[in-house]
């Protein structure tokens with residue numbers, strides 16, 4: 001997810017000197033300085049744009065004369081966007097799944113979410129929409145997970161809809177070929193009491 005920077009954002013402020021990597025990734029020089037910076041950034045575009053803020057580590061290399069951020073900063077800003085949107089953060093989704101002692105595959109089977117989708121949420125590739133987030137939040141309650149487990153174990157791998165349909169099946173599905181031959185075979189047939 002990319003976070004657009006633009007002119008409406010306030011200036012960043014340095015909060016503290018913190019421990020970071022010692023050598024610059026770009027030039028290999030030692031003496032890299034890392035600071036915790038309160039960094040305002042804009043989220044959204046046009047009239048929907050809002051200014052958010054996140055405290056991120058910023059590395060400065062005197063040799064390169066450049067300040068840069070890494071994945072840690074991106075992750076922190078991603079979480080700030082999640083909190084702004086009022087949805088669970090990736091770590092909270094991960095913790096929710098682990099609290100029920102489930103692998104991603106098991107959680108996918110239980111919830112019906114795609115395993116790849118879960119991975120994208122947990123890896124901060126995309127943010128879940130409101131309906132998915134509310135579904136996830138219901139699963140913060142163990143009782144709801146138990147209900148879901150009971151529901152899923154009651155059904156075949158094809159799901160409850162298929163089971164129900166089979167139980168009440170009344171009509172045989174004919175292929176197009178069979179329909180043609182059926183019409184041919186019954187061409188002269190009329191419902192009882194109807195004159196030809």
Ligand SMILES: [Zn+2]
Nearest residue numbers: 024027061064
């Ligand atoms: Zn450097």
